[in-house]
Amino acid sequence: MRRACLLGNPDTKRTIYLQQAAARTGLPLLFLDWREFQKVRELALENQLFLKVDPPLWDSCRLEELDALTEAYNARLEELAHIAQSGGHLEFLNHPLELAAVLDKRACKARLAGAALPVTELLEGAGISARDLLERMREKRIFQVFIKPVTGSGAAGVSAFRWQPSTGKMALYTCALAEEGGGLVNTKKLRRFSGQEEIFLLLDRLLGLDCIVERWYAKAEYGGMSYDLRAVVQEDRVDFLLGRLSSGPVTNLHLNNRPLEVSALGLPGRVLEEIQELCRRCMACCPGLSSAGIDILLEKGTLRPRIIEMNGQGDLIYQDIFHDNIIYRRQAELMRRWLERP
Amino acid sequence: MSFEVLKEEEGRVVSKLYSYTYEEYEDEDKGPGTMAEDILADPELAGLKELVIGDWGGAWENSCQELIDAIVEKKSCFSHIERLFVGDMDFEQCEVSWIIQGDYSRLWSALPGLKELTVKGSTDLELGQIEHPQLESLTIICGGLPESVIRSIQEAKLPKLKKLLLYVGVDDYGFDGNAETIRELLDKAQFPELTYLGITDSEIQDELIPVVLESKFMGQISTLDLSMGTLTDQGGALLLEKLPAFPNVKKLDLHYNYLSKEMAEKLKGLSAEVDVSEINKSDMYRGEVYRNAMLTE
Numbered sequence: 001m002r003r004a005c006l007l008g009n010p011d012t013k014r015t016i017y018l019q020q021a022a023a024r025t026g027l028p029l030l031f032l033d034w035r036e037f038q039k040v041r042e043l044a045l046e047n048q049l050f051l052k053v054d055p056p057l058w059d060s061c062r063l064e065e066l067d068a069l070t071e072a073y074n075a076r077l078e079e080l081a082h083i084a085q086s087g088g089h090l091e092f093l094n095h096p097l098e099l100a101a102v103l104d105k106r107a108c109k110a111r112l113a114g115a116a117l118p119v120t121e122l123l124e125g126a127g128i129s130a131r132d133l134l135e136r137m138r139e140k141r142i143f144q145v146f147i148k149p150v151t152g153s154g155a156a157g158v159s160a161f162r163w164q165p166s167t168g169k170m171a172l173y174t175c176a177l178a179e180e181g182g183g184l185v186n187t188k189k190l191r192r193f194s195g196q197e198e199i200f201l202l203l204d205r206l207l208g209l210d211c212i213v214e215r216w217y218a219k220a221e222y223g224g225m226s227y228d229l230r231a232v233v234q235e236d237r238v239d240f241l242l243g244r245l246s247s248g249p250v251t252n253l254h255l256n257n258r259p260l261e262v263s264a265l266g267l268p269g270r271v272l273e274e275i276q277e278l279c280r281r282c283m284a285c286c287p288g289l290s291s292a293g294i295d296i297l298l299e300k301g302t303l304r305p306r307i308i309e310m311n312g313q314g315d316l317i318y319q320d321i322f323h324d325n326i327i328y329r330r331q332a333e334l335m336r337r338w339l340e341r342p
Numbered sequence: 343m344s345f346e347v348l349k350e351e352e353g354r355v356v357s358k359l360y361s362y363t364y365e366e367y368e369d370e371d372k373g374p375g376t377m378a379e380d381i382l383a384d385p386e387l388a389g390l391k392e393l394v395i396g397d398w399g400g401a402w403e404n405s406c407q408e409l410i411d412a413i414v415e416k417k418s419c420f421s422h423i424e425r426l427f428v429g430d431m432d433f434e435q436c437e438v439s440w441i442i443q444g445d446y447s448r449l450w451s452a453l454p455g456l457k458e459l460t461v462k463g464s465t466d467l468e469l470g471q472i473e474h475p476q477l478e479s480l481t482i483i484c485g486g487l488p489e490s491v492i493r494s495i496q497e498a499k500l501p502k503l504k505k506l507l508l509y510v511g512v513d514d515y516g517f518d519g520n521a522e523t524i525r526e527l528l529d530k531a532q533f534p535e536l537t538y539l540g541i542t543d544s545e546i547q548d549e550l551i552p553v554v555l556e557s558k559f560m561g562q563i564s565t566l567d568l569s570m571g572t573l574t575d576q577g578g579a580l581l582l583e584k585l586p587a588f589p590n591v592k593k594l595d596l597h598y599n600y601l602s603k604e605m606a607e608k609l610k611g612l613s614a615e616v617d618v619s620e621i622n623k624s625d626m627y628r629g630e631v632y633r634n635a636m637l638t639e
Contacts, residue, residue, distance in 0.1 A: 141368055143402070164440055166403050171437055171639060192639060194514075218364070218434035226434045249434065300434060301344035301361055301396075 003047045004335040005030040007040065008054030015054070017321040021328035027336045037076060044088030050338045052093040052331065053080065055313045063149060063157045063176060063184040063209055070151040074100045091338070093331060098288030099312040105150050106212050108310055115285050117278060119307045120146075120297070121215040130203035133213065138165055144216040146249075149209050156186045159206060160216055160249035161199070172199045173249050176206060184209075190248045216249065217306065220298040222265050227251065228297040228308060229262065232315050232327050233279045235290055235334065239327050240320050241275070259319050271303050278305055291315050291331060343372070343380045348394060355386045359430060361396025373399035378412030382419055392425035392458075401429070402436050405466055407444035417452040424455060429462030429483075436463075437639045439485040439515040443467035450474045458505075464516045467491055472498035478535075479505040485638040486516025492523055496530040503533040507540035507567060510550070512638045521549040528557035540567030540595075543635045547571030547599075555584045560591070567595040569617070570636035578605040585612055593617075598636045600624055 004022075008015045010033055022029035032039060034056045043049055056076075058069050077096035084090040102108045106122075113119050123136050123145060137143055144162035159174035172193045176184045184205050193199050207213075219226040225245040232240040243260040244251040251257055262272075275296060282294050293314015296305050320327050343366070349357035360381050366372040372380070377398050381387060398406050406428055413420050429441050441463025447470025449459075457478045461467065464484035469491055477500050482491065487510050495506070510524065511517045524541060539559050541550055547568065554560070554568065566585075568577075578601050585591060591614050598620040601609070606618040625632040 162437065164402050167440075169437075169440060194639070216434075218432075221432055221434070224432070226432060247433075299363070300432075301346065301363055 001047050002339050003030050004028070004050045004339055005032055005043065006052050006054065007032045007034060009034055009057050013321060014316050017325055018328045018331065021325050021332040025329060025332040025336055027332045027339070040080065041083050041088060044083050044090040048089040050091045050335055053096060053099060061186045063186055066149050066151060066156065067210065070103065093290050093334070094312045095288030098286055102286060102292070102310050102312045103151055105148060105309055109212070111285050112282060112307055112310070115281060117281055117285070117307055118305065120217060123213040123215070126210055128207055130200040130207065133203060133207060134163060137163060142215045145213050146216050147206055147211050147213050150212055157184065157206060157209065158250050161203065162216065170194065170196060170199055172202060174202060175250070176202060178202055178205060190250055217297055218300040220300050220303055222260070225258065227260070227265070228295060229275065230314065230317065231275065231279050231294045231296060232317060233283055233292055233294055234327065234330050236280050236283055238276055238279050239330055240317055242317055242319055267303065271298065271305065275305055278307065282307060282310055286310070290334065349392065354389050356390055357392035357394065358386065358390055359394040359396050362399040367399035374404050374406050374408040377409045378416060382416065387419070388422070390423060393420070393423045394427040394430050396430045397435050401431060401442060402440040403442070405442040405444045410444045410446060410449060414448045414452040420453060421455055423453065425458040426453070426456060427460040431462065438463055438483070438637055439465060439639055441465060446470060464488055464491060469494035472500060474500055476502055478502050481507040483509050483637070484511055484516060486511035486513065488516050489519045489523060492519060492527050496527040498531070500533060502535055504535050505538035506533065506536060507538065507542065509542055509570070509637060510544035512545045512635055515638050521546055521553050524550055525553045528553065528559060537563050538565040538567065539563045542567055543570040543637050545572050545633070545635045547573040548577035551577035551580050555580065560588050562590065564590060565593040565595070566591050569595045570598040572633040572635055573599040573601060575602050575605045578609055582608055582612070585614065589613065598622065600633050
């Protein structure tokens with residue numbers, strides 16, 4: 001029997017709104033809790049299964065646990081791929097190996113850059129110290145950067161750092177706080193630090209995790225706030241495009257930033273077309289993904305788009321679920337087409 | 343050079359922002375020394391009323407002095423400009439306290455037709471001896487207003503000045519005075535036409551409320567702007583008590599504040615149009631209360 005199934009977490013918005021979309025579309029959707037992960041194999045042996053994999057819930061805010069959590073998650077994703085390869089009748093909305101591949105920001109960026117897509121410029125930051133970072137910034141003459149844990153999602157650990165070599169002034173914007181006795185915790189508040197000693201402490205701990213360092217581009221502004229864009233692209237079509245306005249450098253929406261419909265930004269048609277085209281090319285780089293969230297910045301002044309990152313599970317947009325729920329409806333339709341396929 | 347049309351009137355561009363991108367600065371040797379030339383090459387310059395200068399190229403390591411000097415040298419080409427904004431950059435481009443400004447002493451006589459001047463950033467900012475027969479509006483946006491700049495303003499000869507908007511800022515970023523510095527400014531300054539007084543963005547906003555309320559300008563202004571600072575119920579209560587004595591004040595801007603909801607509601611009951619939006623909550627850390635002015639860094 002053919003069955004469409006969501007592997008996710010009960011009572012979360014992702015689950016509730018996909019279920020709602022499924023009901024509207026007339027799609028019978030089986031829900032499987034991540035805690036019952038072991039049932040996937042059995043289900044895939046007994047049925048033909050089409051699976052959407054939502055991210056598991058991570059309840060730790062300790063950044064140094066990110067790697068271990070990611071590793072455990074990747075192991076599960078590999079197991080799903082293995083089930084599909086070894087006799088299970090299993091197809092995916094987004095292939096688990098592709099989900100794992102784009103979760104690695106460094107690898108994802110390399111793949112997109114390899115296809116000549118405009119991505120944010122990378123300064124190699126793995127395993128370096130704060131002092132090394134300053135040296136690299138000086139060499140490249142890039143005096144403002146973002147530092148991001150290579151596998152983090154959301155704003156976990158994301159930090160913006162700038163430095164003025166002629167005066168030694170520096171500023172670090174981060175949600176991470178140093179814990180006594182080592183380590184970093186992620187908070188939901190962006191803070192600014194300007195003292196070298198506290199900045200070096202935070203930077204050394206951050207860079208001690210596996211991080212990417214990339215150039216901080218001055219982003220386009222609207223009404224005195226800067227913004228970037230989140231596109232949700234599904235089957236080559238941009239199903240949602242949202243502006244994320246922010247009065248600080250980190251635009252993630254759970255940091256009290258403001259979402260805005262992209263039409264309100266008054267972007268020229270050529271920019272919107274370029275964004276559509278870039279999104280299609282990004283998806284072409286990841287053939288295992290039918291749905292992805294793509295974060296794009298527009299450079300201030302020129303409005304030249306650049307891909308910040310891609311996320312195979314970047315489909316939860318409050319501005320959509322609370323209105324037309326287009327994104328999940330399209331997923332439900334896609335699953336239904338699969339069910340009805342001769 | 344990156345341009346942005348800010349305003350058109352009857353199909354004609356009247357306001358434009360000029361700015362260099364990082365690439366133009368880093369790879370094409372553009373900077374404050376080339377900017378005036380690039381602006382002069384723009385055929386639309388002649389029709390502009392407003393000239394807005396964004397990043398003149400590495401504004402965190404280069405002063406805009408060369409640009410100001412070039413405007414002075416070529417003053418006849420800029421004499422039609424009525425509104426000038428130097429340093430229109432947001433936090434994405436540069437921390438406001440890192441913007442390296444310049445000396446405007448020679449600009450006053452070079453642009454006698456100027457009506458509005460806005461300057462962003464106060465590092466190395468000098469206004470010199472201000473004397474200008476036409477200037478109607480002066481705005482200094484910064485994280486900390488240096489005493490030398492305050493002194494220039496208090497001694498300024500600006501007979502037509504209608505609007506004075508100052509971001510006082512914090513001592514960490516250049517404000518080296520206190521409430522008495524602002525009192526002296528308001529005592530000594532002579533702006534007979536002033537209708538808009540803005541003493542804003544201060545971490546001692548409460549202390550500045552009595553200073554402003556006791557100033558001679560209270561009897562003549564129609565807009566009082568005390569926004570963007572650390573205003574609490576202490577300053578709010580004083581405004582509530584004293585403002586009714588000044589029916590000439592039609593607008594009171596208190597947006598971005600640390601008022602209680604109750605006090606904000608009471609202030610809204612004043613006969614003036616009152617903006618109490620953006621109420622912030624104080625931060626507590628290790629038993630200490632922290633409040634921040636809106637723009638400091």
